Amino acid sequence: NAGVTQTPKFRVLKTGQSMTLLCAQDMNHEYMYWYRQDPGMGLRLIHYSVGEGTTAKGEVPDGYNVSRLKKQNFLLGLESAAPSQTSVYFCASVRRVGEQFFGPGTRLTVL
Amino acid sequence: AQSVTQLGSHVSVSEGALVLLRCNYSSSVPPYLFWYVQYPNQGLQLLLKYTSAATLVKGINGFEAEFKKSETSFHLTKPSAHMSDAAEYFCAVIWRDSGGYQKVTFGTGTKLQVIP
Secondary structure: OOOEEEEOOEEEEOOOOOEEEEEEEOOOOOEEEEEEEOOOOOEEEEEEEEEOOEEEEOOOOOOEEEEOOOOOEEEEEEOOOOHHHOEEEEEEEEOOOOOOEEOOOEEEEEO | OOEEEOOOOEEEEEOOOOEEEOOEEEOOOOOEEEEEEEOOOOOEEEEEEEOOOOOEEEOHHHOEEEEEHHHOEEEEEEOOOOHHHOEEEEEEEEEEOOOOOEEEEEOOOEEEEEEO
């Protein structure tokens, strides 16, 4: 039982490049979330999903897209990376109402 | 949307001293409240949660928090700080948006420094 895993752990991009972050959970959770963490700002919700095939915008969705084709996976895409997207990205999953289980994070730097 | 306010982005305590990290929430309905801890270069881990049962909630590593509705507070305490408690702590509230979907709002975090 691996919990929540994230791939990759680190990435450096140049402005304008694209990439996809993968989040996988093996707990059969319905809800999955993508957050970004920046110093002094806590965690801010980018997008979330309440089940397979469904996604919705969070607090800071601009510049990101997501997909949830399989229940266990939640992908976060950056179509054209910008320096403002330099951050640490966390994925989390949760049952109906309860604690969120977090992945270890992806540290992204956009030059 | 609900909000969470954590007073003090940095708190320093001596080893063995009382730890008090403050959290106030805004919620028009009984909330679900959580405290998470984040160690350097790691994800967040659950410390404790309040889900409308007992108002005094005990968590891992000797931490506890008391839900006070009249003060809309959920402060985190530990009687005696250990060096291993040095980390960043986040208060969070669960709420439902207009579509009925569960959302979580996190506070901005409090970094705890423990001085030997």
